[in-house]
Amino acid sequence: MGGLAKGLAIIEAFSPHRTRMTVSDAASASGTTRASARRCLLTLTELGYLDFDGKYFRPQPRLLALSSAYSGPRSLPQLAQPFLKAARDELHESVSLAVLSGDKGLFVARSEAERLVTTGISLGTRIDLYCSATGRVLLSAWDDERLAAYFDRIKPDVRTRHSIVKKAALREVVKNVQKLGYATIDQELEMGLRSIAVPVVDERGNVVAAMSASTSTARVSTVQMINSFLLVLKANAAGLGRLTASLITNRDDRVDLA
Amino acid sequence: MGGLAKGLAIIEAFSPHRTRMTVSDAASASGTTRASARRCLLTLTELGYLDFDGKYFRPQPRLLALSSAYSGPRSLPQLAQPFLKAARDELHESVSLAVLSGDKGLFVARSEAERLVTTGISLGTRIDLYCSATGRVLLSAWDDERLAAYFDRIKPDVRTRHSIVKKAALREVVKNVQKLGYATIDQELEMGLRSIAVPVVDERGNVVAAMSASTSTARVSTVQMINSFLLVLKANAAGLGRLTASLITNRDDRVDLA
DNA sequence: TTCAGTTTGTTCGAATATCGAACAAGCGTT
DNA sequence: AACGCTTGTTCGATATTCGAACAAACTGAA
Numbered sequence: 347m348g349g350l351a352k353g354l355a356i357i358e359a360f361s362p363h364r365t366r367m368t369v370s371d372a373a374s375a376s377g378t379t380r381a382s383a384r385r386c387l388l389t390l391t392e393l394g395y396l397d398f399d400g401k402y403f404r405p406q407p408r409l410l411a412l413s414s415a416y417s418g419p420r421s422l423p424q425l426a427q428p429f430l431k432a433a434r435d436e437l438h439e440s441v442s443l444a445v446l447s448g449d450k451g452l453f454v455a456r457s458e459a460e461r462l463v464t465t466g467i468s469l470g471t472r473i474d475l476y477c478s479a480t481g482r483v484l485l486s487a488w489d490d491e492r493l494a495a496y497f498d499r500i501k502p503d504v505r506t507r508h509s510i511v512k513k514a515a516l517r518e519v520v521k522n523v524q525k526l527g528y529a530t531i532d533q534e535l536e537m538g539l540r541s542i543a544v545p546v547v548d549e550r551g552n553v554v555a556a557m558s559a560s561t562s563t564a565r566v567s568t569v570q571m572i573n574s575f576l577l578v579l580k581a582n583a584a585g586l587g588r589l590t591a592s593l594i595t596n597r598d599d600r601v602d603l604a
Numbered sequence: 605m606g607g608l609a610k611g612l613a614i615i616e617a618f619s620p621h622r623t624r625m626t627v628s629d630a631a632s633a634s635g636t637t638r639a640s641a642r643r644c645l646l647t648l649t650e651l652g653y654l655d656f657d658g659k660y661f662r663p664q665p666r667l668l669a670l671s672s673a674y675s676g677p678r679s680l681p682q683l684a685q686p687f688l689k690a691a692r693d694e695l696h697e698s699v700s701l702a703v704l705s706g707d708k709g710l711f712v713a714r715s716e717a718e719r720l721v722t723t724g725i726s727l728g729t730r731i732d733l734y735c736s737a738t739g740r741v742l743l744s745a746w747d748d749e750r751l752a753a754y755f756d757r758i759k760p761d762v763r764t765r766h767s768i769v770k771k772a773a774l775r776e777v778v779k780n781v782q783k784l785g786y787a788t789i790d791q792e793l794e795m796g797l798r799s800i801a802v803p804v805v806d807e808r809g810n811v812v813a814a815m816s817a818s819t820s821t822a823r824v825s826t827v828q829m830i831n832s833f834l835l836v837l838k839a840n841a842a843g844l845g846r847l848t849a850s851l852i853t854n855r856d857d858r859v860d861l862a
Numbered sequence: 863t864t865c866a867g868t869t870t871g872t873t874c875g876a877a878t879a880t881c882g883a884a885c886a887a888g889c890g891t892t
Numbered sequence: 893a894a895c896g897c898t899t900g901t902t903c904g905a906t907a908t909t910c911g912a913a914c915a916a917a918c919t920g921a922a
Contacts, residue, residue: 347607347611347643347644347647347882347908348607348907348908349605349607349608349879349908349909349911350607350608350610350611350644350648350883351647351651352608353605353608353611353612354611354651354653354670357670357673358669358670358673359673360673360674361672361673362672362675366897368900369899369900369901370898370899370900379779379881379882380899380900380901381880381881381882381883381884381900381901381902382880382881384901385605385763385879385880386605386608388605389605389608389609390608394705394706395611395612395854405673405674406674406705407674407703407705407710407712408705408706408730409670409671409674409728410674410710410711410727410728411616411671411705411710411728411730412612412615412667412671412728413667413668413669413670413671413672413726413727413728413730414615414619414620414671414726414728414729415615415616415617415618415619415663416618416663416664416665416667416668417620417668418616422665423840433791445665447652447664447665447666447669448652448666452665452666452668452669452696453668454665454668468672469668469671469672470667470668470669470670470671470672471669471672472666472669514682528721534720580787581863595900601637605879605880606878606879606909606910607880607908607909626870626871627870627871627872628869628870628871637910637911638870638871638872639871639872639873639909639910639911639912640909640910640911642871642872643909784885863922864921864922865920865921865922866908866919866920866921866922867918867919867920867921868917868918868919868920869916869918869919870915870916870917870918871901871907871914871915871916871917872908872913872914872916872921873912873913873914873915873916874911874912874913874914875910875912876908876909876910876911876912876913877908877909877910877911878907878908878910879906879907879908879909879910879916880905880906880907880908881904881906881907881908882904882905882906883902883903884901884902884903884911885900885901885902885903886899886900886901886902887898887899887900888897888898888899888900889896889897889898889899890895890896890897891894891895891896891897892893892894892895892896
């Protein structure tokens, strides 16, 4: 069903940074023709997901209804929240949880640094695996064949002047993550942003997610980050990992409607 | 574009209570044929929004990416969060914000009672206007003509034995909300659940949202709720209302990409 | 177990909606 | 004001969707 795919692609093309789009914007952003984009946008507007003022289309609150499908009572974000909060309280930095979603890492839960209550902002953001700490942790769980195929597929973008883009170098980085058991990013994604991530491993040994802490280059050096963040993250990731068994049992269907 | 509409309807058919669906489930839930539902589900699975185990389709984290389109930096949920938190801290009860979305009230932000950090759970939930406190507040802003059309459209569901379902009675209820400036619900939506809601009015006098506090019948009586919750909600709703001007100025496009 | 009855999943030609090119309308620039 | 370019819209050829029919699985009773 091409129409559905196009429509969803257009929805995803919106972001906190792109809060409005014209027909042409949507067409180029989603990689379709203007005619298709127009039909999608019109339909989405009719359904109440977008608003149209004659020139620009804007996201409407109803889009939230699409994601409320995910996040059941025993979903990963739910389970993770106490651990993310614990880590944040100890580190005083934002702590996030990302899972694999295609060739990207998808942030499913977060505990913000300063503010006590998150609004779901930035949740659902998808970032390429090669350029984020969480992504590299997720990559580190892949076998060589899968990694090779991945690196064949992608073409790395230069985000900042610190970005590693040479595929050989990236493979080396992932190898290192496999060895060390954690990944760091130093201003590769955004200037001034430094992150460290560790895997969340379930009892079968599968990497089900990556937990990361992000900080400012002004506050914490990479060495400090490794020294002071790593243990806290490891501990909370381990705690979360132990709980994820219930997620798996959730798959063979026992409980249903309340 | 029918295909897109059907697909979105199917996505919305999932909920925290319905975390898995068969082809037939999806067909009846979204009001289409099994053939259509099947194509949608297959497409959604291929795109990574759903997972399929041969029998059941389940939501995947990628659905979060669809709603991250909404919630820009200056969105209503963002602006509301401090006020919701303030109200919650004072009342020690969950405080929510809902906006109009078609014939339903859609929860766009919430501050949970006990837990410090929300996970976005229940965000995006849409509830019929006639049976929720927030919904009745939103209805109270409508003129008679629009109300008449609304009551012609709907056919109220019996949710609990306290539910008001007779249309005449509901109209009376809405009239009362218009007069009083707040709405209450007493176990009409769910047994044991009691809520009170007030409008959030912008400086032009438009009702842009409804703010509500929910409590348990075990803890607070309706009278207590009105006496002790109303002022706090009013105050925070007013504070939020003053800020919503920036939402409107946001509509004529000044600032764009960061 | 076996066998109807019923529900569910899948297939395939008829019919509809989509696609892409061509047209029209803005918009900024010279 | 005229030009070029981008953007928005229309319309017939074409590929997709729709709905009915088929097949498979499940349910419950004998």
